[in-house]
Amino acid sequence: MSDNIRVGLIGAGANTKLQHIPGFKKIDGVEIVSVTNRSIASSQAVADEYEIPNVIDNWIDVVESPDNDAICIGTWPYMHHPMVLMALECNKHVLTEARMAMNSVEANEMLTASKINQDLVTQIVPAPHTFKIDKTVKRLLSENAIGEILSVDLNISLNGFVETESPVHWRQIRDFSGNNVMALGIWYETLMRWIGEASSVIALSRVHVKSRKSEDGKNNVLTIPDHLEILSEMYSGPLAHIKMSNVTGLASSDSAWLFGTEGTLFIDLENLNVFLGKRGDSKLEPVSIPKNEVGVWRVEEEFINAIRGDEIITHTSFEDGVRYMEFIDAVQLSAQSGKKIKLPF
Known part of the structure; x- marks a missing residue:
């Protein structure tokens, strides 16, 4: 060409x-x-x-x-x-x-x-949210900065308290959005960059706001959850807990915790700051992001x-897209059935 x-x-x-x-x-x-x-x-x-x-x-x-x-x-x-x-x-x-x-x-x-x-x-x-820090997080994990990863907590609060007055958004309409839920796909994509894929999913979900009106006044019954709690076994070893919500008012800022045998990584996802503490330390210390590791769009x-x-x-292949879509479907299947769903399908 x-x-x-x-x-x-x-x-x-x-x-x-x-x-x-x-x-x-x-x-x-x-x-x-x-x-x-x-x-x-x-x-x-x-x-x-x-x-x-x-x-x-x-x-x-x-x-x-x-x-x-x-x-x-x-x-x-x-x-x-x-x-x-x-x-x-x-x-x-x-x-x-x-x-x-x-x-x-x-x-x-x-x-x-x-x-x-x-x-x-x-x-x-x-998913661009963590471009700035992705290379640094991946390097620290590859260097075994926290040892073997045991547990991961990802907390994402998208809005705040329950509110019912705003018009419906296309992301809340299943005919337009399908099985996609809030920002689950892009944050699972981020987790995949850091720690790989999930081998199983157990999920609970809630739809707290049952309907919203469109701008033309039409009432739309909502079936896409506005609150998720997910437990996943990861192929790389840890258990991962993902909490994502549109209804958790005054929640702490979005964050990721990675707990290992020899240390802990804390990632402030609002400000894209990384903190590291090792066995024997009394507190977490900030990690500088080298200029050559700062990712950009x-x-x-x-x-x-x-x-x-x-x-x-690499950002993002259809193969990785299939992986996050299968994870999203597994979350829905688990929430509907009450069962653990194995991945990949």
């Missing part, structure tokens, strides 16, 4: 405008040639703002167009599966927004299609480099 790469955008929401469009535009030899959004008016607005030459009225025409080499999908999860499959059929490289799919069945079909089309690059937008650069043959996708 020529070093000149033409990209078509399907969906131009917040992350596409904040990250993908600027990211592609700063890469030499890359041109965003077309955009389609939820309406012609919104598509035209994006095209005018970012100087994109072609406004297309439906996504199929973007995928089928011979005028682009790669597709960037920025839609809600319910469209990722059909769009990815069609893009690969049309010989297009694909960058798709996270959450990978509605469920692990769709995710596995997407992975299979990517393997059939091995000459094409496929990538999922990664380079999703579009990685995608284009992979197309040009200069890099292999």
